Amino acid sequence: MSRVAVLSPTTLLGREVRDLLYARRETWREVALLSTDEAEVGTVAEAGGAAALVSAAEPEALAGVELLFACGALDEELTLLPALDEGATAILLSPAATAAQGQPVVAGINPGAAKTGGVLISPHPAAIALSYLLAPLAELGVESAAATVVQPVSMFGDKGLEDLLDQTRGILSMTGERGDSVFGRQLAFNLYPTPDGAGALAELVQGVTGLAIPLAVHTMQGPVFHGVSTSLFVRFPEGESDPGESAILERLATQKHVTVAMREVDGPQPGPVDAAAREDVLVGSVQADAGAPGGYWIWAVLDNLTRGGALNAVEVAERVVGGA
Numbered sequence: 255m256s257r258v259a260v261l262s263p264t265t266l267l268g269r270e271v272r273d274l275l276y277a278r279r280e281t282w283r284e285v286a287l288l289s290t291d292e293a294e295v296g297t298v299a300e301a302g303g304a305a306a307l308v309s310a311a312e313p314e315a316l317a318g319v320e321l322l323f324a325c326g327a328l329d330e331e332l333t334l335l336p337a338l339d340e341g342a343t344a345i346l347l348s349p350a351a352t353a354a355q356g357q358p359v360v361a362g363i364n365p366g367a368a369k370t371g372g373v374l375i376s377p378h379p380a381a382i383a384l385s386y387l388l389a390p391l392a393e394l395g396v397e398s399a400a401a402t403v404v405q406p407v408s409m410f411g412d413k414g415l416e417d418l419l420d421q422t423r424g425i426l427s428m429t430g431e432r433g434d435s436v437f438g439r440q441l442a443f444n445l446y447p448t449p450d451g452a453g454a455l456a457e458l459v460q461g462v463t464g465l466a467i468p469l470a471v472h473t474m475q476g477p478v479f480h481g482v483s484t485s486l487f488v489r490f491p492e493g494e495s496d497p498g499e500s501a502i503l504e505r506l507a508t509q510k511h512v513t514v515a516m517r518e519v520d521g522p523q524p525g526p527v528d529a530a531a532r533e534d535v536l537v538g539s540v541q542a543d544a545g546a547p548g549g550y551w552i553w554a555v556l557d558n559l560t561r562g563g564a565l566n567a568v569e570v571a572e573r574v575v576g577g578a
Contacts, residue, residue, distance in 0.1 A: 256282055256575050259319045261311055261334070262326025263287040263301075264294055265411050267347050270564030271323050276301050281572060288315055290330050313337040321571050323347065328355075341371045343574050345567050349378040349409055352454045353461045360385045360462045361569035362510035367462075368573040376570060379482045379562030380405065380473060381458040386535045387486055387554055389463045390509040394497045396488050397548075398468040403455075404476040404483040405448065406526065406558060410436050415479055418442055422477075441477050448473045481526025482562055486552040487543070496548050499540045506537050506552075511561060513537065529555040533565055 258275065262268045275285050288311035289295050295310045309315055316322070316337045321344075324331040328348035332355070335344050346356060356373030359365070363385050368374060377385075380403040388399060407414035413436050421435065421442035435441070452471040459469060476483070490496050497505075507514045515524045515536040523538040538553035556562045 256320040257284045257286070257318050258282050258321040258323065258571070259286040259288050259316065261288050261322065261324045261331050262291070262294070263289065263299055263308060264297065265325050266408055266559055267411075267563050268323075268325035269299075270559050271325055271347070271567060272299070272301050272306075274564055274568045275323075278568070278572070281575065286315065286319065290326070290334070321345070321574065323567060323571070335373065343370055343372065343374060343571075345374045345376055345571060347376045347563060347567050349405075350450075351375045351377070353457050358458045358461050359570045359573075361566050361573070362386070363389050364462050364464070365570075365573050368570045370574055374570060374574075375458070376563065376567035377458045377462065378455055379409075379556065379558035380471070380484065381455050381462065382562050382566055383482055383484050383535055383554060383556050384455075384459045384469075384471070384486065385462040386509055386512050386556075387484070387506065387537070387552060388459065388465055388469075388488070390505045390512075391488060391502065392463070392465055394501060394505055395490055395495055396465075396467060397490060399486060399488045400470040400472075401484055401486045402472045402474065403485075404445075404474045404478070406476060406478045406480050406482065407437075407441065408480045408558060418477060418479065437475070441475065443477060445474055445476055448475050478526050480557060480559060481529045481555055482558045483526055484552075484554045486554065488550050488552065489546065490548045490550070492548045499542055499550065502540045502550060502552070503537075506540075511535060523553050524555050526555050529557045531560060532557050533561050535561065 263272050287308045290311045297308050298305045324346045328350045356375040358375040358377045359367045407418045417436050455471045456469045511534045513534045524536040535556040541551045543549040
């Protein structure tokens with residue numbers, strides 16, 4: 255039994271985390287809701303069907319906390335970590351967190367890395383998706399991989415959702431777009447590369463899976479509300495060592511938290527909508543690339559707030575306290 259705290263509990267990720275914690279209440283002695291945002295402090299949030307007060311994230315409020323879930327702005331919440339008691343564990347859920355700030359852990363891939371004390375990272379949802387896809391392919395001899403990832407606006411929290419909705423309404427009603435977009439430009443009916451360094455994502459995936467293969471990741475910002483979409487190209491040795499489509503599908507199907515949604519190349523592929531509220535990664539068909547012997551395309555989607563966010567973080571926490 256542990257005393258845990260959730261930083262930024264009214265954010266999209268914070269709400270998911272606190273709901274999961276209260277749903278699994280037998281693991282935790284106490285759940286405190288804390289915030290560095292003055293507008294959030296003093297508000298009443300629902301937790302396990304009851305009202306809970308959000309308190310200021312001051313050093314005294316962190317005393318005795320054994321597990322801390324940081325669900326808000328990374329820079330602000332990193333400054334609070336020194337106030338934790340010695341031996342306490344912090345789990346960073348910010349998609350901006352890198353391997354330089356802690357140990358990345360993905361439930362079902364490297365659970366042994368979930369050690370008590372220090373800083374753990376529930377990585378960017380794209381890194382979680384890629385870890386689930388690449389880890390099981392190691393035994394088949396995957397030699398290299400490249401992925402294009404499309405992330406949703408919920409990565410920007412409630413403001414991202416509201417912004418995309420307002421932009422869409424403005425364009426459809428021809429009233430113009432908002433001038434204070436959190437995206438800094440029109441995203442509705444649009445698509446563009448993110449400015450974030452993709453190298454950090456590749457480093458997270460390699461840190462989780464232990465794969466020392468060449469990995470390139472290209473991230474795009476899409477005009478969808480929830481769900482990360484991944485188009486992954488993997489390459490295997492040519493000839494007899496080429497596993498083939500069926501073997502790749504079968505191997506993916508054995509991975510925990512992965513569901514092979516379909517096996518026909520020409521069927522309807524799962525999209526972000528299909529992944530909503532799901533607790534696993536949905537994999538579409540695996541298709542050989544005729545122009546690249548040994549090369550295969552894999553399409554997959556996951557909910558960035560559940561398996562790609564809060565669910566991973568809580569399962570990592572349960573591993574820390576020996577509850578899973």
